[in-house]
Amino acid sequence: xxxxxxxxxxxxxxxTPMWRDIADHEVPEHVNPAHHFSAFVYCFGGLTFFITVIQxxxxxxxxxxxxxxxxxxxESVRYLQGEVAFGVIVRGxxxxxxxxxxxxxxxxxxxxxxxxxxxKPRELNWVVGVLIFFVMLGLGFTGYLLPxxxxxxxxxxxxxxxxxxxxxxxxxxxxxxxxxPEIIGAQTLTRFFAIHxxxxxxxxxxxxxxxxxxxxxxxxxxPL
Amino acid sequence: MSxxxxxxxxxxxxxxxxxxxxxxxxAGVILPMARFAVDPVLKAGAESDMYAVAEVAxxxxxxxxxxxxxxxxxxxxxxxxxxTAWIYREGDNIVALSPTCTHLGCTVNWDANEDYPDQFxxxxxxxxxxxxxxxxxxxxxxxxxxxxxxxxxxxxVYLGTAEPQI
Amino acid sequence: xxxxxxxxxxxxxxxxDNKKPNIPKDYSEFPGNTEAFWPNFLLKxxxxxxxxLIGFLCLTIAHPAxxxxxxxxxxxGYIPLPDWYFLFLYQLLKYxxxxxxxxxxxxxxxxxxxxxxxxxxxxxxxxxxxxxSKRPIATSLMVLGVLATVxxxxxxxxxHNWEExxxxxxxxxxxxxxxxxxxxxEAAGYEIYSEQGCIGCHGDQLQGxxxxxPPIFDVPYEPDDVADIAVNGIGEMPAGQFEGSxxxxxxxxxxxxxxxxxxEGGGEEEESEE
Numbered sequence: 254x255x256x257x258x259x260x261x262x263x264x265x266x267x268x269t270p271m272w273r274d275i276a277d278h279e280v281p282e283h284v285n286p287a288h289h290f291s292a293f294v295y296c297f298g299g300l301t302f303f304i305t306v307i308q309x310x311x312x313x314x315x316x317x318x319x320x321x322x323x324x325x326x327x328e329s330v331r332y333l334q335g336e337v338a339f340g341v342i343v344r345g346x347x348x349x350x351x352x353x354x355x356x357x358x359x360x361x362x363x364x365x366x367x368x369x370x371x372x373k374p375r376e377l378n379w380v381v382g383v384l385i386f387f388v389m390l391g392l393g394f395t396g397y398l399l400p401x402x403x404x405x406x407x408x409x410x411x412x413x414x415x416x417x418x419x420x421x422x423x424x425x426x427x428x429x430x431x432x433x434p435e436i437i438g439a440q441t442l443t444r445f446f447a448i449h450x451x452x453x454x455x456x457x458x459x460x461x462x463x464x465x466x467x468x469x470x471x472x473x474x475x476p477l
Numbered sequence: 478m479s480x481x482x483x484x485x486x487x488x489x490x491x492x493x494x495x496x497x498x499x500x501x502x503x504a505g506v507i508l509p510m511a512r513f514a515v516d517p518v519l520k521a522g523a524e525s526d527m528y529a530v531a532e533v534a535x536x537x538x539x540x541x542x543x544x545x546x547x548x549x550x551x552x553x554x555x556x557x558x559x560x561t562a563w564i565y566r567e568g569d570n571i572v573a574l575s576p577t578c579t580h581l582g583c584t585v586n587w588d589a590n591e592d593y594p595d596q597f598x599x600x601x602x603x604x605x606x607x608x609x610x611x612x613x614x615x616x617x618x619x620x621x622x623x624x625x626x627x628x629x630x631x632x633x634v635y636l637g638t639a640e641p642q643i
Numbered sequence: 644x645x646x647x648x649x650x651x652x653x654x655x656x657x658x659x660d661n662k663k664p665n666i667p668k669d670y671s672e673f674p675g676n677t678e679a680f681w682p683n684f685l686l687k688x689x690x691x692x693x694x695x696l697i698g699f700l701c702l703t704i705a706h707p708a709x710x711x712x713x714x715x716x717x718x719x720g721y722i723p724l725p726d727w728y729f730l731f732l733y734q735l736l737k738y739x740x741x742x743x744x745x746x747x748x749x750x751x752x753x754x755x756x757x758x759x760x761x762x763x764x765x766x767x768x769x770x771x772x773x774x775x776s777k778r779p780i781a782t783s784l785m786v787l788g789v790l791a792t793v794x795x796x797x798x799x800x801x802x803h804n805w806e807e808x809x810x811x812x813x814x815x816x817x818x819x820x821x822x823x824x825x826x827x828x829e830a831a832g833y834e835i836y837s838e839q840g841c842i843g844c845h846g847d848q849l850q851g852x853x854x855x856x857p858p859i860f861d862v863p864y865e866p867d868d869v870a871d872i873a874v875n876g877i878g879e880m881p882a883g884q885f886e887g888s889x890x891x892x893x894x895x896x897x898x899x900x901x902x903x904x905x906x907e908g909g910g911e912e913e914e915s916e917e
Contacts, residue, residue, distance in 0.1 A: 260646075276680060276681035276685075277679075277680070277681065278680050279677035279678060279679055279680065280677060280678045280679070280680050280683075280684040281673035281675065281677050282673065282675030282676045282677060282678075283673065283675065284676075285676075285678055285684065286687075287678075287687060288675070288676060296688070296691060298689065299688055299692070300691075300692070300695060303692055303696075304697070306506075307506055310507070311505060311510060314510040314513055314514055317513075317514055318552070323714075325554070327713045327714065328554075329552070329553050330710060331553070331710060332552050332553040333513075334707070334708070334710060336552070337513055337516045338512055338513065338516045338519070339509045339510075339512045339513040339516075340513060340516075341703070341704070341707045341708075342509045342513075342700070342703050342704060343509055343510055343513045343542060344651075344700070344707075345703030345704070345706070345707055345708045345710045346509070346699070346700075346703050347708070348703075348708030348709075349699070349702055349703055349706070349708070350699070351726075352726075352727065352728070353699070355728045362761075363785075363789070364782075364784055365779055366764070367775040367782070367785070368773065368775070369772070369773030369774065369775065369778070370773070371764055371765045372492060372765060372768075372769075372771070372773060373765070373769075375764035375765075376766065378763050379764060380762060380763075380765070382568035383758075383762045384762075384828075386761075387758075389726065390729075393726055393729075394725075394726070394729060397725070397726050400710060401713065401714050402710055402711040402712060402713060402714055402812070403711040403712055403713075403714055403718070403811065403812040404709070404711045404719055404723075404724070405711075405714060406714035406715075406716065406814055407714075407721050407722075407723030407724075408723055408724060408725045408726060410723060410730065411723045411725055411733065412725055413731075415732065415750050417735065417738075418746040418747070418750045418751075419747075419750055419751050420747055420751070437716070438716070454857065475673055476673065476674075476675075476772075477773055477774050488682065491682040491683055491686055492681075492682045494682075495681075495682040495685060495686045495689065496685055498686065498689040498690055498692075499689055499691055500692050501693055502689060502692055502696055505693070505696045505697070506696065509700075622830060
């Protein structure tokens, strides 16, 4: 039955090459920890992606309860953490995942650097990877404010002051981020929310897609 | 099952295990979140409180309108909600009807239309109800007005939730 | 896939007629033992992933995500700290040569050079050699960068007073919350409390405000002691805070030692009703 449905779709859309391209390749010995244990360093990229998936999913679920508004944001976070079943776990996943994703990405970057995998012909993939790094840091910075507690607020105050200290464009950048040249408040929170939930994830998905397509296109780098 | 199918190739076995492990990971990630999302459905309905609405002495045979308000807790948001009840006496019985029309939720009024005295009248689609809340055949509503759970303590009428009469 | 003139069409669609047979391709690109990605290698990867996930879930259960009290922009005593992965930048800006007049260096030039170099690494290090040991300049610069980042983060963690910061951010627990809620803002004592400026440090519900003043809805003092403290100070609280009549002082002292409920006469008993 399933086979017939598959064939029916395949006849029309030719989907076999799509999954064959992903599933049907051999993994060389030098990246396989089963052959050389030191090859575990090649796992960091995959783990980064796994946590990213967890982040996207848990983030989607958190917005079911969260409101980006300075009056209610804190109360809603407290409610979803304290009153909703498994709220501690879902918020915990998002909170700790944010740190872990940075750690894993850092390790992945070091692996790629020290194995020289960014060299010709993979320069573009390295650039995309570093851009993903920046987007992740941006996600961390904007997400930190959202619970609107003491730590969140003052960390953002400091972060925005650093942005402001940049010459020429500093003040402009800060106003754009905070939504007001003076106040860090209602407009800052909604802006950070929009950036954290729509703009940066959109950019992230695009960059991730480019990252993976390039890996499939160029293959994994050879042994040292 | 034929004998042949017991011979699982190595590749098939690995694929099954792979699906199992994949399923475990998906479940581990999704289950807490799913429980988190469906929490409102599974949360036991809070015991509804009774609110003091009127004095028994004020009630007559004629339905009267009484407004009462209470604190509603909506997750992290608390607000004062005002509800209305049409209350009248029927011998020793006290009847409190909800003014929400059972057709499409407009608000009914007692004795509001000159053509239909002593009936609840809904201005939206001209739905009508008898004094005891029964819907009048030939008008849009299909069920009687909902009735509040009532309780009398020390000469005061307390109302609970409005429940369907049927 | 066949493209161009040799391509066969199914009906009027452009889907090629011939199908790929479902057998793994031959890979001889790399020497050594290769392994099929699906299902052999992926299974191992996912096993690692599953173990990782279990550990991760245990972490989330064992350590709930922290939540401090509601942001209070007026609380100037709070020691702010960014999330840990920005600490290196935060710490960098503490140094003399990277702050003050020279903030530009710490906030723009150094991070700009570091991240710019990272982004453009493929064009800065163009040699054909891939081994880390065969390209000493790139490797040592990276090691230096990593060490600097780790060092700065470490320094920042060291110099931060974690205990004090935690105390500052702490949420009121439920009992305290109730005590703070029950403060009688109509009382004569409350008026004096706000007029005399006590409210500035001890909050509008006697709940305190982090570093500036501790919560005082449950002080273990008799009214006379409170009056004494209001005039002469205690600990970090300076003397001479109260400027008013003795009568007011007495009212205020009674108001505070009763936990904000002078009529009900007791700050020790929490009100359980409501």
